[in-house]
Every structure is written in C-alpha cells, then in structure tokens.
C-alpha cells in the first residue's frame with residue numbers, strides 16, 4: 001500500500017487557508033471600492049450584503065491565517081527570559097508553552113463549539129445589513145482555534161522527536 | 171475579592187504568561203479562561219467568553235488596519251518606498267537623520283489622512299523601516315519616530331477614537347476634533363526636535379554617507395517625476411475624504427489602489443510584488459487581529475471582575491488638589507494603557523473622569539484630549555502595546571525590549587506635552603473656542 | 608438579601624442607561640434587606656449584542672437596554688417599535704403579557720419593564736429637505752447612515768442605506784458622504800448637532816428599551832423581592848411616561864438653539880409618512896411571525 005504523504009498535504013492545507021485569508025483581504029479592498037463607487041454614481045447600487053461580507057472578512061481572514069502563523073511562529077511572543085536560559089532549557093520551555101497554547105486553544109474552541117451548537121438549535125441570527133446566523137461566528141472561531149491547537153501540538157511533538165535544539169521554520 | 175486583589179491577580183497572571191514566552195494572543199486567552207473561572211463561574215462563563223470573543227473582530231472600525239498594512243507592504247515590495255528615499259537623499263543632501271524627519275513628516279501627514287493609529291504605524295513600519303535599517307539607522311531614530319507619529323492619527327483629525335470619545339461623553343465631536351489639532355502638531359514638532367537633539371548628542375546613531383552633488387535642475391526633475399505620483403496617492407486618500415466621496419475608513423481601500431497605480435506608472439507593478447505584499451499584510455494583520463480578539467475579552471473580564479471600576483472609583487474618592495488628581499488620573503490611564511484596549515479604557519474612565527475634572531473647573535474638551543493622549547501612549551507602552559506588536563510584526567525579529575527602548579524618548583516627549591497643556595490649557599481650547607458655540 | 612448582578616447595554620451618558628440606573632436606585636431603595644441590584648458594568652464588560660446570552664445563561668441576573676440589540680434571538684421584540692400606545696396601556700390590554708411570554712420562551716427571561724415608551728424616531732438631515740407637490744418631504748435618493756432597524760424603512764422611502772460604524776458618522780456627515788441618519792428623539796447625545804440643519808417629523812415608532820431578568824433567578828426569588836421588582840417597574844414606567852413630554856421639549860429646545868429646524872409636513876403628508884414607517888415594521892413582523900403579529904398588532908397599533 002502506498003504511503004499517503006499526510007505531512008505535506010496538511011502543510012499545503014494550512015498554507016492554502018492562509019492564502020485564502022490574504023485573498024479575502026483583497027476582496028475587502030475590492031468590496032470597499034465597489035461600495036464607494038456605487039454610492040457616488042446614482043445609477044449604481046451596491047448589494048445590501050456587501051457591508052456584511054466585508055465585516056465577516058475581518059474575523060474570517062484572521063482565523064484563516066492563524067494556524068499558518070502558529071506554524072511559522074508568526075504570533076509575537078515576549079523574549080524576556082530567553083537570555084537567562086540554556087539551549088536545553090529553552091527547548092523545554094518552548095515545548096511547554098506550545099502544549100499550554102494548544103490546550104487553551106482546544107479549550108476555548110470547545111466552548112465556541114458548544115455555544116455555536118446551542119445558537120444553531122435556537123435559530124439565533126446576528127442582525128446586520130443582512131441577517132446572518134449567529135453560529136457562523138462561533139464556527140469560524142471554533143475551527144480556527146482547533147487548527148491552531150493542532151499546529152501547536154505539531155510543534156511540541158516534533159520537538160520531542162527531534163534532537164536538534166530548536167526547529168526553525170520561517 | 172477586593173478590586174485591587176482582582177486587578178493584581180489578572181495583571182500578575184498575564185505578565186507571567188507573557189514572560190513564559192507564550193505568544194501574546196494565547197497568553198491573553200489563557201488568562202481569560204482563568205479569569206472567567208474566578209469571576210464569572212465555570213461552564214456558562216466560558217460560553218460567554220466564546221460569545222464575546224466570536225464577535226470581537228466584527229467591527230468595521232478595524233478595517234483600516236489590514237488596508238493600511240497592505241498599502242505599506244505594496245509601497246515596500248513594489249520598490250516605490252526605496253525610490254522615495256533615494257529622492258529624499260538627493261533633495262535633503264547631508265542633513266543628519268533625514269529619513270527620521272521623513273518618517274515624522276510622513277506619519278503626521280498620514281495622521282491627517284486616517285484615524286487609525288495602528289494602521290498608520292503598520293503602514294510606516296512596513297514601508298519605511300526596512301530601508302532605514304538597511305542604511306544603518308538606529309532603532310531610536312527609525313522605530314521611535316514611526317511609532318510615535320503613528321499615534322498621532324487618533325489625535326489629529328480625522329479620528330475614530332475621538333468621535334467615540336465625543337459620543338461617550340456627549341461632547342461636541344467637531345470641537346473635540348479641533349481641540350486635538352494643535353497638541354497633535356506640537357507633538358510632531360516635539361518629535362522632530364527630539365530627533366535633532368539625538369543626532370547632535372549621538373551622531374553615530376544616524377548613518378553618514380556621501381550623497382552625490384545634485385544640481386538644482388536635477389533636484390527639480392527628481393522631485394517632479396517622483397513626488398508628483400506621491401501627491402496622487404495622497405489625493406486618492408485625502409481628496410476622496412474632503413470631497414465627501416468616501417469615509418476615512420473607506421479611503422484606505424483607495425490608498426491601496428493608488429499605490430498600485432503609481433507602481434504601474436513606474437513599471438514596478440508585478441503579480442509577484444502584489445502577492446508578496448498580500449502575504450506580508452496577512453501575516454501582520456492576522457497576528458494583530460488574534461491579539462485584538464484575545465485582549466478585548468481580557469478587558470471585558472477585568473471589567474466584570476470589578477477591578478477596573480474599583481480603581482477608577484479610587485481616583486474619584488481621593489480628596490486632593492487638582493494637580494494631584496490629574497497625576498492620579500494619568501497613572502490610572504497609564505496602567506490601563508499597559509493592559510487594556512482603547513475603547514475599553516474610554517468606557518471605563520470617561521463616565522468618572524469627566525465629571526470629576528469638571529468639578530475642578532476643567533473644560534471637558536481639555537479632559538477629552540488628555541484622555542486621548544494617554545490612550546495613544548497606551549498603544550506604545552509595554553507589556554501590552556498594540557503599536558509595539560505591530561512593529562514587531564513589521565520588523566520581523568526585533569524583540570519587544572528593543573522596540574520599547576526605542577520609543578521611550580518619544581513617550582517622555584509626549585508626557586512633556588501633557589505637562590505643558592496642563593499648565594496652559596489654552597493650547598488645547600483656543601482653536602475650538604474660535605469655532606463658536 | 609438577594610443581590611442581583613446587573614448590566615446596562617449602553618454607556619452611562621445614554622438616556623436608556625440612565626433610566627435603567629433609576630430603576631436600580633428605586634429597587635435598592637424600596638428593597639432594603641430584601642433585594643438589591645449591583646450594577647457590575649456596561650458595554651465594556653459584556654458587548655451589548657452578547658448580553659442576551661449572558662442573561663439567559665445566568666452570567667448576569669438583570670439587564671437594561673434596547674431590545675433591538677438582541678432582535679436576532681427575540682424577534683417578537685420588534686413589535687415594540689411599531690407600538691403607538693404607552694407602556695401602561697400595553698399592560699392593560701394584554702400586549703405586555705404577550706411580550707412577556709415571548710421573552711420567556713425565547714430567552715427564558717422575565718420581562719420586567721418597557722422603560723422607553725414615548726421615545727420616538729426621526730430622520731436627521733445636514734441640509735433642509737425639499738417638499739414635493741403633495742407636501743411630502745423628499746427623501747428619495749438621500750444617502751442615510753443606516754443600521755438594521757432602519758434598513759427596510761429607508762428602502763421604502765427610496766433613500767439609500769449607507770452602513771457604517773458610529774465612529775464614522777461625524778466625518779461622513781461633515782463631508783457629505785451621507786445626507787443624514789435615523790435616530791431617536793435624543794440626538795444631541797451623539798454630539799453632531801452642529802452639522803445638522805433639519806429634523807424630519809412627524810415622530811414615528813417607539814423606542815424598545817426594556818429591563819429583563821434571568822427567568823430561573825426571578826422564579827426562585829421570594830415573593831417580597833418579586834413585588835419590589837414589579838412595583839419598581841410600574842413606578843419607573845409611570846415616571847418615564849410622565850417625564851417624557853418635558854424631556855422631549857427640552858431636547859427640542861436644544862436642537863432649535865443649535866439651529867436645527869424641526870420640519871413637520873402638512874397633516875396629510877405626515878399621515879402618509881407615518882403609515883409607511885409603521886407598515887414597514889408590521890409587514891416584516893407579519894412575514895416572520897404571522898400568528899404572533901396577528902395577535903399583537905391590534906393591541907400595540909390600534910385604530911389603524
């Protein structure tokens with residue numbers, strides 16, 4: 001049986017989510033231009049859902065980008081005690097913080113999931129320019145954080161398996 | 171739990187988690203969960219945390235942040251930024267620290283185009299900083315002015331934060347905006363004077379390199395060819411606002427397009443450059459948004475715990491002279507600025523500080539500007555300073571310590587201005603008084 | 608003593624929050640030793656649109672603010688906007704009971720008071736409007752800053768909805784990105800009077816601020832505490848209804864002093880304008896909740 005290259009496929013997936021987030025940023029630019037131009041020209045009208053799509057772009061792009069930023073260590077962290085630690089201690093600390101971050105992501109994702117399910121069952125909507133089911137927002141948060149957790153865990157596991165002092169990806 | 175215990179607990183928690191090198195956003199999330207357990211109760215408190223977090227980014231006012239970051243990255247990746255620096259070098263000759271003055275001028279100009287401090291910092295950071303570092307500018311002369319003048323965006327009109335403040339305090343928004351203009355310009359001049367002083371005291375912090383002699387004719391040609399297109403970008407942002415076609419937020423999108431048009435004019439626009447710019451912009455704004463999500467909920471939990479109200483109430487309760495009360499307010503605003511986000515700070519302090527100030531005979535407009543200046547300071551004070559984080563993203567690799575150190579002289583300069591406007595409130599109040607009622 | 612954790616939806620300088628705080632004061636005064644409300648914050652503690660979730664889950668016990676913020680979870684609340692009667696009348700004719708049931712079933716919440724009856728809605732413009740041959744105020748084609756509440760009404764008027772956050776309203780008005788906006792009677796609060804020339808009447812709709820409480824928490828209270836809460840609610844509603852004319856007059860004086868004309872079309876045109884505004888609310892409710900609308904419309908919107 002041929003081995004499925006899970007690693008590269010997963011990396012490609014996370015990477016394409018990030019790219020999708022960047023594309024969404026581009027769409028926000030185009031949507032805003034469209035909105036303004038349509039308003040300035042009396043014959044044109046921008047669709048009502050446009051402002052809602054733009055607003056959803058902010059949390060969506062953030063959550064699409066977040067897992068890849070975890071992978072590339074793109075989320076900023078303080079480097080206050082690094083100098084005081086040996087390479088070994090630094091590695092151990094990094095593994096510990098990766099695990100802690102993974103745990104907290106899963107934890108909050110779980111409650112976002114629960115709240116989303118509840119909201120779905122109750123049929124709640126967020127009243128915007130067009131009404132949007134409220135569970136969308138929970139779903140975005142829940143999936144983004146879950147993927148972040150997987151990436152933090154991946155860092156921790158790779159660190160445990162490797163003997164190199166620190167993984168460097170960028 | 172008394173308010174100071176709650177506050178000490180939450181602040182101690184976030185500080186230790188950050189010190190452990192947990193990424194800032196996730197350190198906030200972890201502190202939030204612990205705070206929720208203590209102050210809201212287990213299961214339903216956590217549901218509430220998820221509810222609040224899910225909505226924290228659904229805010230149209232955040233839109234300029236990614237747009238201005240994109241604009242700055244396009245400046246950089248299409249090479250327009252480099253071109254502008256080249257021209258500045260030729261035009262300004264051997265003025266020491268000239269790019270620092272350009273950063274101050276550009277940041278101030280941009281403050282008049284936008285109301286978003288973070289967008290401003292990100293724009294200037296990603297377009298100017300890499301080149302300044304390459305040429306050999308020290309952090310104090312590159313990172314410092316960029317963060318400092320970036321903050322002016324909320325003080326110099328237009329300013330989204332000032333409008334929010336005006337409506338929270340039932341102040342005339344137009345007069346509040348006018349009140350910010352003179353202090354904003356004074357701050358910019360103060361920063362320029364600071365750069366001048368620094369280049370005198372420590373000349374080695376600004377690179378000194380030979381610039382080829384340029385004739386007046388050549389200077390004129392360079393200026394026309396390179397700076398006129400820049401005017402076009404400024405028109406696309408400011409012109410559309412002034413003509414009433416777009417709001418400051420929307421104008422940011424036109425800024426992005428204008429940079430692309432200018433890049434095309436210089437034949438520097440390529441799919442590759444746009445893709446690189448979009449990637450960098452997504453990196454920075456994704457990081458910033460994650461922090462905003464987590465820190466907004468942190469502010470909310472701190473408010474739920476009663477800690478912030480307790481502190482604000484303490485200021486209200488002290489029976490002291492006006493200068494002492496102002497110092498107490500300043501300390502509270504600095505502390506909040508170090509840990510909370512701007513709108514949260516305003517919601518907490520305005521209802522108490524404004525009436526208190528009025529009871530001492532202070533003009534509420536003056537107090538509004540006072541609060542705005544401290545909110546700007548808060549964006550640049552560690553450990554939690556959004557402008558510092560934006561800069562960490564834009565510099566890819568600078569530590570928070572290095573960035574904070576670079577900004578300190580400018581923060582002191584800002585505090586100096588606070589002292590000046592406290593002694594001479596007319597500096598703030600003169601312009602709005604001309605606007606009549 | 609029972610201590611209830613209260614939250615306001617809006618900042619303290621807002622009229623709706625002020626009336627909620629009045630209620631808190633009344634309860635704390637009358638309920639000494641029995642029940643009291645401790646206000647733990649406002650929008651800085653829990654975002655206004657998430658306060659329904661907080662109340663339903665018991666994170667907070669009592670909340671005061673416009674029902675519009677959670678129209679997505681209590682769609683029946685929009686009926687209040689289309690009301691032409693006072694809170695006291697709504698209690699008398701059974702409309703309040705229908706609303707109370709809706710709050711119970713949707714949010715598990717006890718509806719305590721409708722503390723904003725008498726607050727009305729207007730369109731505020733940066734230029735004096737023109738009239739057509741029939742005396743109607745010409746609003747068609749005007750660009751109006753909008754939000755969920757106004758969307759369908761502005762559409763029906765032929766105006767253009769411009770969705771933007773409140774932090775942009777000043778700059779948008781100043782530069783003419785928008786020609787005006789919809790707001791309640793108390794427009795001075797938002798600080799843009801200097802940019803306005805006209806307030807277009809007649810007043811339509813009513814404000815939907817209410818005070819509500821977590822249902823389970825309410826049910827578990829001793830009778831004496833419930834009585835304090837309910838009596839304070841009645842007293843608050845009566846007080847607000849009684850004070851409203853003077854407060855409206857005060858606001859109108861302030862608007863006039865700031866150079867804003869209070870535009871009122873001729874009676875026939877005014878009636879058309881009113882009918883349109885109300886029909887938008889009721890048409891939407893009839894489409895979304897036909898049974899409910901059929902029951903409550905004749906009560907809240909009689910004689911039409």
Ligand code: NA
Pocket residue numbers: 280281282283284285286322323324325326327328329
């Ligand atoms: Na500005």
Ligand code: NA
Pocket residue numbers: 507508509547548549550551552553554555556
């Ligand atoms: Na800070």
